[in-house]
Amino acid sequence: MKIFAYGIREDELPALAEWKNENPTVAVDYSTGPVTAETAKLAAGADSIVALQESPFTKEAFAALSDLGIKNLSVRNVGTENIDFEAAKEFDFNISNVPVYSPSAVAEYAMIQLSRALRRTKPMDAKVAKHDLRWAPTIGREMRMQTFGVIGTGNIGRQAIKILQGFGAKVIAYDKFQNKDIQAEGLYVDSLDELYAQADAITLHVPGVPENVNMINKDSIAKMKDGVVIVNVSRGNLVNTDDLIAALDSGKVSDVALDVYEGEVGIFNKDWTDKDFSDDRLADLITRDNVYLTPHTAFYTTNAINEMIRQSFDAAVAFAKGEEPTIAIKF
Numbered sequence: 001m002k003i004f005a006y007g008i009r010e011d012e013l014p015a016l017a018e019w020k021n022e023n024p025t026v027a028v029d030y031s032t033g034p035v036t037a038e039t040a041k042l043a044a045g046a047d048s049i050v051a052l053q054e055s056p057f058t059k060e061a062f063a064a065l066s067d068l069g070i071k072n073l074s075v076r077n078v079g080t081e082n083i084d085f086e087a088a089k090e091f092d093f094n095i096s097n098v099p100v101y102s103p104s105a106v107a108e109y110a111m112i113q114l115s116r117a118l119r120r121t122k123p124m125d126a127k128v129a130k131h132d133l134r135w136a137p138t139i140g141r142e143m144r145m146q147t148f149g150v151i152g153t154g155n156i157g158r159q160a161i162k163i164l165q166g167f168g169a170k171v172i173a174y175d176k177f178q179n180k181d182i183q184a185e186g187l188y189v190d191s192l193d194e195l196y197a198q199a200d201a202i203t204l205h206v207p208g209v210p211e212n213v214n215m216i217n218k219d220s221i222a223k224m225k226d227g228v229v230i231v232n233v234s235r236g237n238l239v240n241t242d243d244l245i246a247a248l249d250s251g252k253v254s255d256v257a258l259d260v261y262e263g264e265v266g267i268f269n270k271d272w273t274d275k276d277f278s279d280d281r282l283a284d285l286i287t288r289d290n291v292y293l294t295p296h297t298a299f300y301t302t303n304a305i306n307e308m309i310r311q312s313f314d315a316a317v318a319f320a321k322g323e324e325p326t327i328a329i330k331f
């Protein structure tokens with residue numbers, strides 16, 4: 001059996017080597033670029049391909065792969081917005097993704113950033129770096145004393161709740177589809193408005209689907225407590241950036257941690273050292289000492305990378321054997 005992988009990054013090589021060791025009968029070859037109509041030929045002779053890319057999986061690429069007899073695609077990430085499913089259907093493809101690779105990686109990161117914001121580590125680190133070793137005015141707030149509002153109690157939100165409870169904090173939660181365990185603990189409030197009114201800090205763990213776009217905007221922020229902290233490690237489009245900046249300027253929002261940003265594609269995961277940002281708003285946010293901005297890095301742990309490789313390659317093998325992996329996408 002042969003698998004060809006696209007878009008392999010250097011940081012994935014140890015996980016790939018481990019998977020190959022565990023699966024010595026599978027021949028694996030790879031390239032670092034995306035799947036396109038032109039690069040399809042690299043996979044000639046493969047039973048399945050594995051890919052990870054931001055660019056579209058086009059009809060032309062599916063056609064070219066199909067001409068080579070390749071009908072199995074396993075993507076190593078969650079998102080499938082860039083897949084032309086109509087074309088995939090036309091060419092009779094099997095497709096899988098990796099919907100859950102490490103909820104803890106993302107939840108831990110969100111809670112680390114939240115606690116950093118409450119203890120104001122960004123201005124304190126900056127002071128220490130220039131040898132200003134005074135305490136004031138960089139005074140913090142204790143996690144245990146806060147009421148935290150968790151929006152979305154899926155895989156990641158639930159892990160975040162456990163971490164917050166470990167701090168001894170009060171947690172309230174909201175989800176359109178309530179989870180039994182969280183229900184049993186009595187953490188749900190009945191509406192987002194109730195959560196906004198009570199929470200000292202709010203962390204978002206919902207998908208960026210159309211109904212959630214800009215859920216954090218001037219109207220929802222107006223319903224929040226003065227000095228609220230907001231954490232968004234989920235999707236950039238959940239937050240109206242202009243409204244957030246206005247609320248930071250007025251002090252309504254005291255601190256914010258963002259691992260995602262509306263215009264992040266093409267900017268995040270690139271080195272801009274000594275180069276101007278093409279996005280002035282982002283550059284402005286980064287300079288603020290109450291904004292903890294990171295480039296979509298919450299997921300980025302060795303464990304998560306191992307899972308993305310392992311689950312996608314296992315699915316590719318299953319497809320090649322004519323089986324349906326549990327992470328196969330129905331379309």
Ligand SMILES: NC(=O)c1ccc[n+]([C@@H]2O[C@H](COP(=O)([O-])OP(=O)(O)OC[C@H]3O[C@@H](n4cnc5c(N)ncnc54)[C@H](O)[C@@H]3O)[C@@H](O)[C@H]2O)c1
Nearest residue numbers: 152153154155156157175176177205206207233234298299
């Ligand atoms: N920064 C990163 O590196 C990173 C990595 C992985 C996932 N994410 C993001 O984290 C988010 C959560 O992922 P997950 O795996 O926990 O998803 P999930 O599907 O397990 O949970 C999402 C939850 O949100 C709820 N929900 C949806 N819309 C809602 C609304 N309007 N109000 C209240 N609840 C709502 C759903 O009912 C569900 O329980 C996603 O946006 C995902 O894209 C970010």
